[in-house]
Amino acid sequence: MFRLALKSVRHNPKRLILTAIAVALGVSLVAATQTFTNALSSGFSDLFDDIYSGTDIVVESDPDAADEDDQGGDPFAAAEGVFTPADVEAIGAVEGVSIAAGGLQVNGSVVGPDTGDEPDDPLASAGGAPSQIFNWYGEPRVDQSTVVDGRGVQADGEIVLDLDSVENLGYAIGDEVRVSTDAGVDEFALVGTVRFGEDNSLQGATLAYISDADAHRLADDPNYASVSVIAEEGEDLDRLASSIGEVLPEGTRAITGEDKAAEQTEALDEVLQYVDIFAIAFAFISLFVGAYIIVNTFRIIVTQRTREFGLMRAIGVTGRQIRSMILLEALVVALIASTLGVVLGYLLALAFAWLVSLFAGDIFGTMTLPLEAVGWAYAMGGAVTLVSALLPAIHASRVAPMEALRESATGGKKPLKVRNIVGAALALIGAVLVTVGLYAGLDKPYIWVGAGAAMLVIGVTLLAAQLLSPLAGGMRRPLSAWFRVDGKLAANNIQREPRRSANTAAALMIGVMLLALVATFTESLKSVVTEEFASTKADLFATGAQGPVPDGAIDVIESVDGVAFTSSVGFGTATYDDMDYAVAVLDPATAAETYEYATDPAIGELSDGEVYINPTIEEVGVEVGDEVVLTGPEGEAPLEVTGLYLSENEGAFFVTFPTGEDLFGDVQVVQTLIVFDDSVVADDAENPGGAVTFSEQQEAIQEALSEDFPLVILAQPGQLEQLANQFIDLLLGIISALLGSALVIALLGVANTLLLSVTERTREIGLLRAVGMKRRSVWRMITIESMIMAVFGTILGMVLGVALGSALVLSLADFGFNGVTIPWVWLIVYTVLAAIAGVLAAIWPAYRASRLDILQAIAADG
Amino acid sequence: MTSTAAPALAASMRDGYKDYGTGEAAVRALDGVSVDIARSEFTAIMGPSGSGKSTLLHTLAGLDKLSAGSSTIADTTITQLSEAQITEVRRKYIGFVFQSFNLIPSLTARENITLPLDISGTKVDKAWFDEIIGILGLGQRLTHLPAELSGGQQQRVAVARALVSRPEIIFADEPSGNLDSRSGAELLSFMQRAVKEFGQTIVMVTHDPTAASYADRILFLEDGQIVDEMREPTAERVLDRMKQMGH
Numbered sequence A: 001m002f003r004l005a006l007k008s009v010r011h012n013p014k015r016l017i018l019t020a021i022a023v024a025l026g027v028s029l030v031a032a033t034q035t036f037t038n039a040l041s042s043g044f045s046d047l048f049d050d051i052y053s054g055t056d057i058v059v060e061s062d063p064d065a066a067d068e069d070d071q072g073g074d075p076f077a078a079a080e081g082v083f084t085p086a087d088v089e090a091i092g093a094v095e096g097v098s099i100a101a102g103g104l105q106v107n108g109s110v111v112g113p114d115t116g117d118e119p120d121d122p123l124a125s126a127g128g129a130p131s132q133i134f135n136w137y138g139e140p141r142v143d144q145s146t147v148v149d150g151r152g153v154q155a156d157g158e159i160v161l162d163l164d165s166v167e168n169l170g171y172a173i174g175d176e177v178r179v180s181t182d183a184g185v186d187e188f189a190l191v192g193t194v195r196f197g198e199d200n201s202l203q204g205a206t207l208a209y210i211s212d213a214d215a216h217r218l219a220d221d222p223n224y225a226s227v228s229v230i231a232e233e234g235e236d237l238d239r240l241a242s243s244i245g246e247v248l249p250e251g252t253r254a255i256t257g258e259d260k261a262a263e264q265t266e267a268l269d270e271v272l273q274y275v276d277i278f279a280i281a282f283a284f285i286s287l288f289v290g291a292y293i294i295v296n297t298f299r300i301i302v303t304q305r306t307r308e309f310g311l312m313r314a315i316g317v318t319g320r321q322i323r324s325m326i327l328l329e330a331l332v333v334a335l336i337a338s339t340l341g342v343v344l345g346y347l348l349a350l351a352f353a354w355l356v357s358l359f360a361g362d363i364f365g366t367m368t369l370p371l372e373a374v375g376w377a378y379a380m381g382g383a384v385t386l387v388s389a390l391l392p393a394i395h396a397s398r399v400a401p402m403e404a405l406r407e408s409a410t411g412g413k414k415p416l417k418v419r420n421i422v423g424a425a426l427a428l429i430g431a432v433l434v435t436v437g438l439y440a441g442l443d444k445p446y447i448w449v450g451a452g453a454a455m456l457v458i459g460v461t462l463l464a465a466q467l468l469s470p471l472a473g474g475m476r477r478p479l480s481a482w483f484r485v486d487g488k489l490a491a492n493n494i495q496r497e498p499r500r501s502a503n504t505a506a507a508l509m510i511g512v513m514l515l516a517l518v519a520t521f522t523e524s525l526k527s528v529v530t531e532e533f534a535s536t537k538a539d540l541f542a543t544g545a546q547g548p549v550p551d552g553a554i555d556v557i558e559s560v561d562g563v564a565f566t567s568s569v570g571f572g573t574a575t576y577d578d579m580d581y582a583v584a585v586l587d588p589a590t591a592a593e594t595y596e597y598a599t600d601p602a603i604g605e606l607s608d609g610e611v612y613i614n615p616t617i618e619e620v621g622v623e624v625g626d627e628v629v630l631t632g633p634e635g636e637a638p639l640e641v642t643g644l645y646l647s648e649n650e651g652a653f654f655v656t657f658p659t660g661e662d663l664f665g666d667v668q669v670v671q672t673l674i675v676f677d678d679s680v681v682a683d684d685a686e687n688p689g690g691a692v693t694f695s696e697q698q699e700a701i702q703e704a705l706s707e708d709f710p711l712v713i714l715a716q717p718g719q720l721e722q723l724a725n726q727f728i729d730l731l732l733g734i735i736s737a738l739l740g741s742a743l744v745i746a747l748l749g750v751a752n753t754l755l756l757s758v759t760e761r762t763r764e765i766g767l768l769r770a771v772g773m774k775r776r777s778v779w780r781m782i783t784i785e786s787m788i789m790a791v792f793g794t795i796l797g798m799v800l801g802v803a804l805g806s807a808l809v810l811s812l813a814d815f816g817f818n819g820v821t822i823p824w825v826w827l828i829v830y831t832v833l834a835a836i837a838g839v840l841a842a843i844w845p846a847y848r849a850s851r852l853d854i855l856q857a858i859a860a861d862g
Numbered sequence B: 001m002t003s004t005a006a007p008a009l010a011a012s013m014r015d016g017y018k019d020y021g022t023g024e025a026a027v028r029a030l031d032g033v034s035v036d037i038a039r040s041e042f043t044a045i046m047g048p049s050g051s052g053k054s055t056l057l058h059t060l061a062g063l064d065k066l067s068a069g070s071s072t073i074a075d076t077t078i079t080q081l082s083e084a085q086i087t088e089v090r091r092k093y094i095g096f097v098f099q100s101f102n103l104i105p106s107l108t109a110r111e112n113i114t115l116p117l118d119i120s121g122t123k124v125d126k127a128w129f130d131e132i133i134g135i136l137g138l139g140q141r142l143t144h145l146p147a148e149l150s151g152g153q154q155q156r157v158a159v160a161r162a163l164v165s166r167p168e169i170i171f172a173d174e175p176s177g178n179l180d181s182r183s184g185a186e187l188l189s190f191m192q193r194a195v196k197e198f199g200q201t202i203v204m205v206t207h208d209p210t211a212a213s214y215a216d217r218i219l220f221l222e223d224g225q226i227v228d229e230m231r232e233p234t235a236e237r238v239l240d241r242m243k244q245m246g247h
């Protein structure tokens, strides 16, 4: 039986090629991401090994004890100092400790030389790799860096930089290096360059070391965040770690460098796991689309071989044997396709890693194909192929021996009734599930929505056959008018096999549906952004490129002529009723003048000791007039609820700055809104008196800031809106790219169906050619068929996608969405692309059809 | 086709050779065939199986290329034409009737008949169309799909399609091969009428002496060569001649 299946695959491999490619593409997505994340993980684990290799024992605040859980995953963030110099001394006194060095990181940034030029685009400099500024100890095993040129830091006011950054920033030894922090810009003398670890792999970050005293001064912290311990020769590190643990303050721990590196790697792997899951979700979509093609292919093959099966049955082969033969054929395809997919995925990962390394440097470890990826690939490829081939196989097993004697291969037309009923039922249930998932507020709504959407898609696929039939019938006339017989025959062919055409179109429908869904969502999001900026009355926004807007910067801004006033907004995280919430801190006196807050009563009414709450908090049962107790890192504050914030974005609680200081100490200002006075006029206003324009005013403020606060970014609302929209477009772009493989697979499906139907219609095409149809006309006929299927699938997909997207947007009304924006431009673009794709998908089948040898075509049996 | 200065010959072949395959497996299907097909004549080609009848028909009609030699259709030498040009010639000058599978399954009888005109974008000559339909007795069946027609009706539709564009010449490869004797006789007598009444030129391949006896002239083919010719045939004479050939 297996030999028979193999023979059958070998005898006619062409009809299975596209099917195999479809499966391989889906599978390759899985293999690629897993290889990629695996390499990323091993790359970072090398990095962590580098970081902690010299240090025998790391003493730090215990991530389990402290509630600052965000410190655990990010090795680069500056932690608050918890070790006093006395603590460090105590650790150094522990038996077996050779060196105990307190470590401290400064929040700040090394900036390039002040050339006096204005940055072309203040927004462009917002990104960029961060700086890592530490205190210099002078022992490579502690600093993790070795001096390359010059010397180490020996006195206050000196600095060393890593060798790559020196070059990138344009400094030379002896120069004054500018370091920008909360307190302003400081200058340090560059006395040397260092290399980090073995090959200075810093992922593009700038590494700097300054003296111990300077570090304490800039960090505004007398303590150390961590202590690096070097043990004496031959010490047992685990034992030493536990004896150090005995002298440590509350909430801190001692851990060996080796364990620390492993812990970091593990934390990163957890994050990467989500990347894998995300990619597997997209792979699933691709394979779902691929499944349509497999079903279609096997269906057509079974139809074409009806006579063969009939003959087999007549000579005594059982239906079961025929079924397993087809499933075996599917298995052969699955094996080949999965293998192909794994190889393709590996190459894809290599290519992508190479691309990334062009921008981000060498962040990958060795690229190995993880065993897990191979397992996933074969499991998914095999499962999808077999499940999809099951129905056609059952169909084949039911072929009666009599069929062998039938004249034509295409059997009688079965009515679409059953298909329609099942389709309608599925679509209905699917729609209900989606609605329930979106609006009922259940646990894990995405499961409901996902399952509902899948059922809806299958239901619509089934119904599409009914829809396509009269549609093709209706298009016969215009098509005949435009393209004469070519058009008429194309319409006929679509109508002849409505199931096949509908399945093919539906494969494309899925991808387009998701695209339209995302486009609807992102366009609606853009409307929210537009509205958001429409409610602002500020003339300029100030934000920090790295971290908060320093207080000193706000003073500088206010001192510039033409600035009427500023209003700052800060954020912090506070605990209420054992849950963490975002707390917005603002200045009620000026807030209302810079932004239309949707509050009741007006935001200006908010006083110290009071709080406004948003709907999330209302839902947990808090009302106006209640008293809530918020707990921040600096302390508790009992607050009276005096108002409501009507939308769910921004924060859950709104308090004044004095209240915020009770909770958070120094409130981190994320944004400062600047309002100009009347002397400043718009850029495009009539300006006979030569008054200062908005842009000039912006430049003046930037100029004032450049001295001490070069990292504060100024942007007009329009620029910010543009930036936000760019991010949204980027999101759309990324998702479109990920859906790309699903779309390619769908197009392969169109090509595949056409190819098989060309084979089926060999005699017909031969006859047309014999009576004088030109090759060009044959080509055109196939192309029209292809375009009809592609455009039909696209339109169905857009209808579904916009509907689902709208449902999603409406269900998120609480988050500030105030209506659906239908992405018309995208829809038109998609339709045009679909038509073009139809032309492309038709190339091979049309080529084959137009090149058919007339005599052979006429002689072909079938 | 009664245009002025009408060519005497509808089709011709000079020293036609056709080889299939190479080396050991090489087959010479046509071995130096020279033949003239006069206008308004009903020519039958007979011969044992494998003698090259179909090959001769296909090369004459430009469906297949000769290995050597030349052939013409309506004074156009088609052996040097490009594929597109030959298609054009076929469309303008040639009609076909095959043994089976003559019709496009998705088109009705009427649409199948007018297919050559639709392809070239020519208007249907209504009177001519009605005349053909009347004679062939297809009036009731025009809106039916091929699957809804009997074998004889399908072949008559095919003949109607071949006739409707008034081609220079019609090629038919065993048009009655799949029909019972009564339907076959009907079909052949209609083809004979087309030659007699409308001056149509027809070349037909057949195995059947009775079918061949409808023709004006019979060419006998053996091993790729024309070995004999017979005018005014009757079924008996044909049968005798075939016995001679050991058929």
Ligand SMILES: Nc1ncnc2c1ncn2[C@@H]1O[C@H](COP(=O)(O)OP(=O)(O)OP(=O)(O)O)[C@@H](O)[C@H]1O
Pocket: B020, B021, B027, B028, B029, B047, B048, B049, B050, B051, B052, B053, B054, B055, B056
């Ligand atoms: N495509 C081909 N490839 C190889 N040989 C061929 C091909 N077509 C025909 N032949 C050979 O050419 C010779 C003539 O074939 P042809 O079909 O013309 O015979 P025929 O007289 O029509 O036979 P029949 O009465 O059986 O239809 C035969 O020997 C045949 O095997």
Ligand SMILES: [Mg+2]
Pocket: B053, B054, B055
């Ligand atoms: Mg023959």
